[in-house]
Amino acid sequence: MAACAFRRSIAGQLSKVLDLPPENLIKSISAVPVSRKRHDADFQLSIASIEEGRSSDCLAQDLQLRAQKLAEKLKCDAVVSEISTGPGTVNFTINRELLAKTVLQQVLKDGTQYGTKSELFSTMPKQKTVVEFSSPNIAKKFHIGHLRSTIIGLLGVGFQQFGDKEKLKSSPLQHLFEVYVQINKAAADENTKKLAQDFFRKLEEHDEQALSLWKEFRDFSIKEYTRIYKRLGVHFDEYSGESFYQEKSREVLKMLEDKGLLQKTTKGTGVVDLSEKKDLSSLSTVIRSDGTSLYITRDLAAAIDRMNKYNWDTMIYVTDRNQSSHFQHLFRILKLMGYDWVDRCQHVSFGLVQGMKTRKGEVIFLEDVLDEVRSRMLENMASAKTTKEVEDPVETAEKVGLAALIIQDFRGLLSSDYQFNWDRALQSRGDTGVFLQYTHARLHSLEQTHGNEPVTDVNVACLQEPGAISVLQHLLRYDEVLYRSSQDLQPKHIVSYLLTLSHLAAVAHRSLPVKGSTPAVAQARLCLFQATRSVLANGMKLLGITPVTRM
Structure with missing residues (x-):
């Protein structure tokens, strides 16, 4: 890594x-974020990070003085051309030609691995991580919330009353949704509720008729989900819904009973006491009074089974934040059962999408949203003066539209709700997925126009303009951004980085023309733009975006 070499030298x-x-200092030396308003150094050392033993009051008083004293003891060398101080920092400016040469060589050499080969990740052991996300239950259409996750439903009784076998074959999830709406209306009737409970109990008891209908729903549902997942560019290693663990949940209940953790209430439900003082002030219900299991029972079985099957190092659950209490209970029960590996389980929660409407109306399904964003992008592409002829406009519109949705979704904290706005999401300028795709396509076109071969041997003395230096400085920060996202599991750091890279590339594209420049200058600038496009593509793919080459 280019940044690594400079950090090691400093x-x-x-x-x-x-x-x-x-090695104790490496992580205290960070690349300085690029500022459009002023010239910045390339790296900085935070004095506070190496003065951890001192009190904060003491640090507040003399942080600047310590930075100045340290800077006076350091000398410029072949790598560092200037040393200065900031508020509690010592700043280092790298020799400009060495900066350009090292960054460009490293980006083009590492290709798709640029950033991930950094020594920042060297202390992180290779681990096996199980990620559970987007857990649709049988026969429930993708709602817009399923852009972030999917919801649960079972329609046995509803289908017996309102179902149509032919409609199920031709349009399974649409028909099952219609059935769901009808059975929901009927659910106010106590008799209907009882029928639904009986159907679920029959499923758990492996009733042949109930099981056959459920399997039919499951097969049709997975087929439809797989088709929609494909549009999202998502592939799962395993489809094993919580219903898969109905039988194993019996084993979990037996374990809870054997460990003295399972208690019965006067209503006949089975509960686990989660209170610290064991005074029943905090309970988690794990079995209904009729003997049927609950989500948490099956989640307990799933966690134990996955550890036995995969021997994972980390397991991450990705669901909306309303389920936070559920996962607190889940992890607490696993701990009480003696499974210390639960400390390596993590719940990554997300907020809700608000205010989204399609032209069809208020009820929002993910497939409707994907169709809508593709349709709007096709219209925008058709009316834009800069649009190039593309081989498959529909496919391009789908990829660009999906980028718009992903960037809109990932720009803020995952746990935050956000207000969706079609016009804002689909702007070709500004902080949008469309702008990222446009920048990538523009840089790819530049490479095609001036020869598609990777440029390696360039005169880096030709890359000393402010626009070029800003891009190089930003490329230096890529490994730190990836590392930060790997630590807090927030994609917003990568999104922010890529948007800034795209804006810097746009400025450089205007101020550093390739066409009409001398051969040496043209080659150097082309190399800079190739490196920029490569890192931009890498980051987009990490977010689940497929970069387009024409739009």
Whole structure:
């Protein structure tokens, strides 16, 4: 990694002055975010990060002085051309030609692995992670909320009353949704509720007729889900819904009973006492009074089974934040059962999408949204003066539209709700997925126009303009951004980085023309734009976006 080489060099000099091992300093040296308003150094050392033993009051008083004293003991060398201080930081400017040469060589050499080969990740052992997300239950159409997850429903009784076998074959999820709406209206009737409970109990008891109908729903549902997942670019290694664990949940209940954790209430439900003082002030119900299991019972069985099957290092559950309490209970029960590996389980919660409407109306299904965004993008492409002829306009519109949805979704904290706006999401300028795709296509076109071969041997003295330096400085930060996202599991850091990269590329594209420049300058600039497009494509793919080459 280019940034790694520079960090190591800076750490080497600092270690001699501070009498600390260089490896202890690496993570305290960070690339400086690019600012349009002023010229910045390339790296900075935070004095606070190496003064952890001191009180914060003491640090507040003399942080700047310590930075100045440390800077005075350091010297410029073949790597560092300037040393300065900021508020509690020592700043390092890298030799400009060395900066350009090292960054460009590293980006083009590492290709898709640029950023991930950084030593920032070297202390992170290779691990096996199980991620559970988008858990649709049988026969429930994708709602817009399923862009972030999917919801649960079972329609046995409804289909017996309102179902149509032919409609089920031709349009399974649409028909089952219609059945769901009808049975929901009827659910106010106590008799209907009882029938639904009986159907579920029959399923758990492996009643042949109930099981046959459920399997039919499941097969049709998975086929439809797979088709829609494909549009999202999502592939699952395993489809194993919570219903798969109905039988194993019996084993879990037996384990809870054997460990003295299962208690019966006066109503006949089975509960686990989660309170610290064991005073029943906090309970989690794990079995209904009729003996049927609950979500949490099956989730307990699933967690245990997946550990036995995969021996994972980390398991991550991705669901909306309304389920936070459910996962707190789940993890607490697993801990009480003696499974210490539960400490390596994590719930990543997300907020809700608000205000989304399609032209069809208020009820929003994900497939309607995907169709809508593709339709709107086709219209925008048809009316835009800059649109190039593309081989498959529909496919291009689908990819660009999906990028718009993903960037809109990932721009903020995952746990935050956000207001969706079609016009804002589909703008070709500004902080949007459309702008990322447009920038990538534009840079790809530039490469095609001037020869599609990777440029390697360039005169880096030709890349000293402010626009070029800003792009190079930003490319330096890529590994830190990836590392940060890997730590807090928030994609917003990558989104922000890519949007800034696209804006910097747009400025550089205007101020650093390839066409009409001397061969040496043209080659150097082309190499800069190739490196930019490569990192842009890498980051987009991490977010689930397929970069387009024409639009």
